[in-house]
Amino acid sequence: MSSLMMVGRLRRQHGERVVFDIADFSLDVATAYVLTGINGAGKTTLLRMLGGLDKSEPSSLLWCGQLLQLAPYPPELRAGVVYVHQDPIMFSTSVAHNIGYGLAARGVVGARLAQTVEAAMVWAGVTHLRDANPASLSGGEKQRIALARAKVLAPKLLLLDEPTANLDGAAREQVIALIPALLEAGTTVVIACHDRDLIGLPGVRRLKLRDGDLIYRFS
Numbered sequence: 578m579s580s581l582m583m584v585g586r587l588r589r590q591h592g593e594r595v596v597f598d599i600a601d602f603s604l605d606v607a608t609a610y611v612l613t614g615i616n617g618a619g620k621t622t623l624l625r626m627l628g629g630l631d632k633s634e635p636s637s638l639l640w641c642g643q644l645l646q647l648a649p650y651p652p653e654l655r656a657g658v659v660y661v662h663q664d665p666i667m668f669s670t671s672v673a674h675n676i677g678y679g680l681a682a683r684g685v686v687g688a689r690l691a692q693t694v695e696a697a698m699v700w701a702g703v704t705h706l707r708d709a710n711p712a713s714l715s716g717g718e719k720q721r722i723a724l725a726r727a728k729v730l731a732p733k734l735l736l737l738d739e740p741t742a743n744l745d746g747a748a749r750e751q752v753i754a755l756i757p758a759l760l761e762a763g764t765t766v767v768i769a770c771h772d773r774d775l776i777g778l779p780g781v782r783r784l785k786l787r788d789g790d791l792i793y794r795f796s
Protein backbone atom coordinates (compact mmCIF):
# COMPACT_ATOMS: atom_id res chain seq x y z
CA MET A 578 0.00 0.00 0.00
CA SER A 579 1.53 3.35 -0.94
CA SER A 580 1.69 6.28 1.41
CA LEU A 581 -0.53 9.30 0.85
CA MET A 582 0.66 11.43 3.73
CA MET A 583 3.47 11.22 6.27
CA VAL A 584 3.34 13.76 9.06
CA GLY A 585 6.24 14.45 11.40
CA ARG A 586 5.91 15.68 14.97
CA LEU A 587 2.65 17.54 15.35
CA ARG A 588 1.75 19.41 18.50
CA ARG A 589 -1.27 21.39 19.72
CA GLN A 590 -1.28 23.45 22.86
CA HIS A 591 -3.93 25.74 24.36
CA GLY A 592 -2.38 27.94 27.01
CA GLU A 593 -0.53 25.65 29.38
CA ARG A 594 -2.43 22.58 28.22
CA VAL A 595 -0.85 20.30 25.63
CA VAL A 596 -3.77 18.64 23.83
CA PHE A 597 -1.47 16.33 21.87
CA ASP A 598 2.14 15.97 20.91
CA ILE A 599 2.19 13.30 18.21
CA ALA A 600 5.56 11.81 17.32
CA ASP A 601 4.60 11.08 13.70
CA PHE A 602 2.01 9.18 11.68
CA SER A 603 1.22 8.20 8.14
CA LEU A 604 -1.89 7.53 6.06
CA ASP A 605 -1.99 5.12 3.12
CA VAL A 606 -3.72 5.67 -0.21
CA ALA A 607 -7.39 4.55 -0.49
CA THR A 608 -7.56 3.38 3.11
CA ALA A 609 -10.15 4.00 5.80
CA TYR A 610 -9.17 4.98 9.32
CA VAL A 611 -11.30 5.61 12.35
CA LEU A 612 -9.88 8.15 14.74
CA THR A 613 -10.99 7.51 18.31
CA GLY A 614 -10.15 8.96 21.69
CA ILE A 615 -12.01 10.27 24.72
CA ASN A 616 -13.88 13.59 24.64
CA GLY A 617 -11.34 16.38 24.41
CA ALA A 618 -8.51 14.13 23.18
CA GLY A 619 -8.17 16.35 20.12
CA LYS A 620 -9.88 14.42 17.30
CA THR A 621 -11.60 17.47 15.81
CA THR A 622 -8.48 19.57 16.29
CA LEU A 623 -6.32 17.04 14.44
CA LEU A 624 -8.76 16.79 11.51
CA ARG A 625 -9.01 20.59 11.31
CA MET A 626 -5.23 20.89 11.24
CA LEU A 627 -4.96 18.35 8.42
CA GLY A 628 -7.76 20.12 6.57
CA GLY A 629 -6.12 23.53 6.83
CA LEU A 630 -8.83 25.00 9.05
CA ASP A 631 -6.54 25.29 12.08
CA LYS A 632 -2.94 26.38 11.80
CA SER A 633 -0.33 23.71 12.31
CA GLU A 634 3.35 23.29 11.76
CA PRO A 635 4.49 19.69 11.81
CA SER A 636 8.20 19.07 11.77
CA SER A 637 7.79 17.57 8.30
CA LEU A 638 5.10 16.70 5.80
CA LEU A 639 5.26 14.37 2.84
CA TRP A 640 2.21 14.45 0.56
CA CYS A 641 2.20 12.01 -2.36
CA GLY A 642 5.96 11.80 -1.97
CA GLN A 643 6.38 15.57 -2.12
CA LEU A 644 7.89 17.53 0.76
CA LEU A 645 5.47 20.34 1.74
CA GLN A 646 4.63 22.72 4.59
CA LEU A 647 1.22 22.76 6.30
CA ALA A 648 1.42 26.50 6.99
CA PRO A 649 0.52 28.33 4.89
CA TYR A 650 -1.78 25.55 3.71
CA PRO A 651 -0.42 24.52 0.29
CA PRO A 652 -2.44 24.41 -2.95
CA GLU A 653 -1.72 20.66 -3.31
CA LEU A 654 -3.60 20.00 -0.09
CA ARG A 655 -6.30 22.57 -0.79
CA ALA A 656 -7.04 20.64 -3.99
CA GLY A 657 -6.75 17.20 -2.45
CA VAL A 658 -8.21 17.39 1.07
CA VAL A 659 -11.85 17.89 2.10
CA TYR A 660 -13.06 18.29 5.68
CA VAL A 661 -16.72 17.50 6.43
CA HIS A 662 -18.12 19.07 9.59
CA GLN A 663 -20.32 17.13 12.00
CA ASP A 664 -23.16 19.55 11.24
CA PRO A 665 -22.43 20.56 7.64
CA ILE A 666 -23.12 24.14 6.70
CA MET A 667 -25.28 24.55 3.58
CA PHE A 668 -26.04 27.53 1.40
CA SER A 669 -29.77 28.30 1.58
CA THR A 670 -30.21 27.73 -2.16
CA SER A 671 -30.91 24.14 -3.28
CA VAL A 672 -29.42 20.74 -2.61
CA ALA A 673 -28.16 20.47 -6.19
CA HIS A 674 -26.47 23.86 -5.95
CA ASN A 675 -24.81 22.88 -2.69
CA ILE A 676 -23.42 19.67 -4.17
CA GLY A 677 -22.13 21.41 -7.30
CA TYR A 678 -20.78 24.55 -5.68
CA GLY A 679 -17.22 23.34 -5.09
CA LEU A 680 -16.95 21.87 -8.57
CA ALA A 681 -18.26 25.06 -10.17
CA ALA A 682 -15.68 27.01 -8.17
CA ARG A 683 -13.05 24.78 -9.81
CA GLY A 684 -14.32 25.75 -13.25
CA VAL A 685 -16.56 22.77 -14.05
CA VAL A 686 -19.71 24.08 -15.74
CA GLY A 687 -22.61 23.16 -18.00
CA ALA A 688 -23.56 19.57 -18.82
CA ARG A 689 -20.50 18.10 -17.10
CA LEU A 690 -21.38 19.85 -13.86
CA ALA A 691 -25.04 18.81 -14.10
CA GLN A 692 -24.17 15.17 -14.84
CA THR A 693 -21.66 14.94 -12.01
CA VAL A 694 -24.10 16.47 -9.53
CA GLU A 695 -26.87 14.14 -10.69
CA ALA A 696 -24.66 11.05 -10.30
CA ALA A 697 -23.64 12.19 -6.82
CA MET A 698 -27.28 12.73 -5.82
CA VAL A 699 -28.15 9.22 -7.02
CA TRP A 700 -25.17 7.80 -5.11
CA ALA A 701 -26.16 9.56 -1.89
CA GLY A 702 -29.86 8.73 -2.32
CA VAL A 703 -30.97 12.36 -2.31
CA THR A 704 -32.44 12.91 -5.79
CA HIS A 705 -35.86 13.50 -4.27
CA LEU A 706 -34.37 16.41 -2.35
CA ARG A 707 -32.77 18.19 -5.31
CA ASP A 708 -34.90 21.34 -4.97
CA ALA A 709 -35.35 21.19 -1.22
CA ASN A 710 -34.36 24.12 0.96
CA PRO A 711 -31.28 22.90 2.87
CA ALA A 712 -32.62 24.55 6.04
CA SER A 713 -35.44 21.98 6.13
CA LEU A 714 -33.23 18.87 5.87
CA SER A 715 -32.68 16.28 8.59
CA GLY A 716 -29.24 15.66 10.04
CA GLY A 717 -28.85 12.42 8.08
CA GLU A 718 -29.87 14.06 4.81
CA LYS A 719 -27.44 16.90 5.40
CA GLN A 720 -24.62 14.48 6.12
CA ARG A 721 -25.31 12.48 2.92
CA ILE A 722 -25.45 15.69 0.90
CA ALA A 723 -22.18 16.79 2.46
CA LEU A 724 -20.63 13.46 1.43
CA ALA A 725 -21.95 13.92 -2.12
CA ARG A 726 -20.53 17.46 -2.13
CA ALA A 727 -17.18 16.04 -1.07
CA LYS A 728 -17.25 13.08 -3.47
CA VAL A 729 -17.67 15.20 -6.59
CA LEU A 730 -14.36 16.86 -5.76
CA ALA A 731 -12.64 13.44 -5.83
CA PRO A 732 -10.45 14.24 -2.83
CA LYS A 733 -7.34 12.22 -2.09
CA LEU A 734 -8.08 12.65 1.62
CA LEU A 735 -11.53 13.02 3.16
CA LEU A 736 -11.79 14.01 6.82
CA LEU A 737 -15.14 13.17 8.42
CA ASP A 738 -15.81 14.65 11.84
CA GLU A 739 -18.28 12.43 13.70
CA PRO A 740 -20.50 11.88 10.63
CA THR A 741 -23.03 9.76 12.53
CA ALA A 742 -22.94 11.54 15.88
CA ASN A 743 -26.44 12.98 15.88
CA LEU A 744 -28.18 10.33 13.77
CA ASP A 745 -30.58 7.55 14.67
CA GLY A 746 -30.39 3.93 13.39
CA ALA A 747 -31.56 4.15 9.77
CA ALA A 748 -29.89 7.48 9.06
CA ARG A 749 -26.63 6.19 10.55
CA GLU A 750 -26.72 3.11 8.36
CA GLN A 751 -27.37 5.19 5.24
CA VAL A 752 -24.32 7.32 5.95
CA ILE A 753 -22.10 4.34 6.85
CA ALA A 754 -23.14 2.58 3.62
CA LEU A 755 -21.59 5.39 1.56
CA ILE A 756 -18.07 4.96 2.93
CA PRO A 757 -16.94 1.90 0.86
CA ALA A 758 -17.61 3.69 -2.44
CA LEU A 759 -15.37 6.54 -1.37
CA LEU A 760 -12.53 4.09 -0.78
CA GLU A 761 -13.17 2.37 -4.10
CA ALA A 762 -12.83 5.76 -5.76
CA GLY A 763 -9.29 5.93 -4.35
CA THR A 764 -9.98 8.29 -1.47
CA THR A 765 -8.36 7.89 1.94
CA VAL A 766 -10.99 8.50 4.62
CA VAL A 767 -10.29 9.46 8.23
CA ILE A 768 -13.39 9.33 10.41
CA ALA A 769 -13.35 10.83 13.90
CA CYS A 770 -16.00 8.95 15.83
CA HIS A 771 -17.26 7.07 18.85
CA ASP A 772 -19.57 4.93 16.68
CA ARG A 773 -18.97 1.20 17.14
CA ASP A 774 -20.51 0.39 13.75
CA LEU A 775 -18.01 2.63 12.00
CA ILE A 776 -15.14 1.36 14.11
CA GLY A 777 -16.13 -2.21 13.21
CA LEU A 778 -16.38 -1.69 9.43
CA PRO A 779 -14.34 -4.39 7.63
CA GLY A 780 -10.88 -3.28 6.62
CA VAL A 781 -10.99 -0.09 8.64
CA ARG A 782 -7.79 0.73 10.51
CA ARG A 783 -7.85 2.29 13.92
CA LEU A 784 -6.02 5.36 15.11
CA LYS A 785 -6.42 6.39 18.72
CA LEU A 786 -5.50 9.64 20.42
CA ARG A 787 -4.37 8.60 23.85
CA ASP A 788 -2.31 10.45 26.44
CA GLY A 789 -1.45 13.04 23.81
CA ASP A 790 -0.03 10.62 21.25
CA LEU A 791 -1.56 8.92 18.23
CA ILE A 792 -1.36 5.16 18.31
CA TYR A 793 -2.27 2.50 15.78
CA ARG A 794 -4.65 -0.11 17.12
CA PHE A 795 -5.03 -3.45 15.42
CA SER A 796 -7.84 -4.96 17.51
Ligand SMILES: Nc1ncnc2c1ncn2[C@@H]1O[C@H](COP(=O)(O)OP(=O)(O)OP(=O)(O)O)[C@@H](O)[C@H]1O
Pocket residue numbers: 591596614615616617618619620621622623
Ligand atom coordinates in the same frame (compact mmCIF):
# COMPACT_ATOMS: atom_id res chain seq x y z
N1 LIG B 1 -9.83 27.46 20.49
C1 LIG B 1 -9.60 26.74 21.59
N2 LIG B 1 -9.17 27.33 22.72
C2 LIG B 1 -8.90 26.60 23.83
N3 LIG B 1 -9.07 25.28 23.92
C3 LIG B 1 -9.53 24.65 22.82
C4 LIG B 1 -9.82 25.34 21.61
N4 LIG B 1 -10.24 24.43 20.68
C5 LIG B 1 -10.21 23.22 21.30
N5 LIG B 1 -9.80 23.37 22.57
C6 LIG B 1 -9.61 22.28 23.53
O1 LIG B 1 -8.81 21.30 22.92
C7 LIG B 1 -9.20 20.01 23.35
C8 LIG B 1 -9.47 19.12 22.15
O2 LIG B 1 -10.70 19.50 21.56
P1 LIG B 1 -11.35 18.65 20.36
O3 LIG B 1 -12.67 19.25 20.05
O4 LIG B 1 -10.36 18.56 19.27
O5 LIG B 1 -11.53 17.22 21.04
P2 LIG B 1 -12.34 15.96 20.51
O6 LIG B 1 -11.47 14.77 20.74
O7 LIG B 1 -12.82 16.20 19.12
O8 LIG B 1 -13.56 15.92 21.52
P3 LIG B 1 -15.06 15.37 21.36
O9 LIG B 1 -14.98 13.86 21.34
O10 LIG B 1 -15.74 15.88 22.60
O11 LIG B 1 -15.64 15.96 20.11
C9 LIG B 1 -10.42 20.21 24.26
O12 LIG B 1 -9.98 20.18 25.60
C10 LIG B 1 -10.91 21.58 23.89
O13 LIG B 1 -11.56 22.18 24.97
